[in-house]
Amino acid sequence: DVKVTQSSRYLVKRTGEKVFLECVQDMDHENMFWYRQDPGLGLRLIYFSYDVKMKEKGDIPEGYSVSREKKERFSLILESASTNQTSMYLCASSLKPDGYGYTFGSGTRLTVV
Amino acid sequence: QKEVEQNSGPLSVPEGAIASLNCTYSDRGSQSFFWYRQYSGKSPELIMSIYSNGDKEDGRFTAQLNKASQYVSLLIRDSQPSDSATYLCAVISSGSARQLTFGSGTQLTVLP
Numbered sequence: 001d002v003k004v005t006q007s008s009r010y011l012v013k014r015t016g017e018k019v020f021l022e023c024v025q026d027m028d029h030e031n032m033f034w035y036r037q038d039p040g041l042g043l044r045l046i047y048f049s050y051d052v053k054m055k056e057k058g059d060i061p062e063g064y065s066v067s068r069e070k071k072e073r074f075s076l077i078l079e080s081a082s083t084n085q086t087s088m089y090l091c092a093s094s095l096k097p098d099g100y101g102y103t104f105g106s107g108t109r110l111t112v113v
Numbered sequence: 114q115k116e117v118e119q120n121s122g123p124l125s126v127p128e129g130a131i132a133s134l135n136c137t138y139s140d141r142g143s144q145s146f147f148w149y150r151q152y153s154g155k156s157p158e159l160i161m162s163i164y165s166n167g168d169k170e171d172g173r174f175t176a177q178l179n180k181a182s183q184y185v186s187l188l189i190r191d192s193q194p195s196d197s198a199t200y201l202c203a204v205i206s207s208g209s210a211r212q213l214t215f216g217s218g219t220q221l222t223v224l225p
Binding site for chain 1: 121147149155156157158159162201203212213214215216217218
């Protein structure tokens with residue numbers, strides 16, 4: 001089974017801190033994604049990547065950046081955390097070709113105080 | 114207009130009944146459709162995928178797709194309390210290859 005591992009289950013950070021959320025997948029998937037999930041708003045795509053060194057903005061990229069130096073690792077960076085970034089963050093990966101569903105990590109619950 | 118719409122619920126059904134979950138999407142060119150189940154405090158897990166018009170059955174789950182009506186549904190037969198979860202509809206739209214767009218989910222409760 002594909003495993004997608006997110007490094008932290010719960011995080012509490014202070015406003016203005018730089019925050020790194022790490023995601024690693026073990027099945028050589030090309031595609032990786034970062035979503036945030038908020039009550040009533042569902043899952044919203046922040047950034048995605050189809051290959052190493054490649055990144056594309058999703059629907060809500062403001063305040064975030066990403067890094068993909070290795071195929072298996074996709075990091076989400078909050079440059080200067082704000083309270084409105086308090087959320088559940090979900091990483092996912094998927095196989096080629098297009099049209100396959102995603103496998104999600106267990107999520108990181110981030111609280112910014 | 115949201116691209117993928119679901120009734121948020123909550124939807125309650127008695128144990129043993131059929132639960133019917135519905136989803137509409139706005140992009141007529143969409144090709145791939147998925148249902149995810151998400152238990153409280155857990156991440157979504159893929160339970161069904163469907164790509165062609167008609168029905169697709171897997172155990173107690175049946176996905177139905179009608180591209181003309183831009184409608185996809187999930188039926189759960191013989192519902193069990195363990196089916197209580199939020200069900201997310203997700204679509205890969207034309208022009209956004211490999212990106213899933215999710216509905217906001219329908220919360221299902223199966224009453225013993």
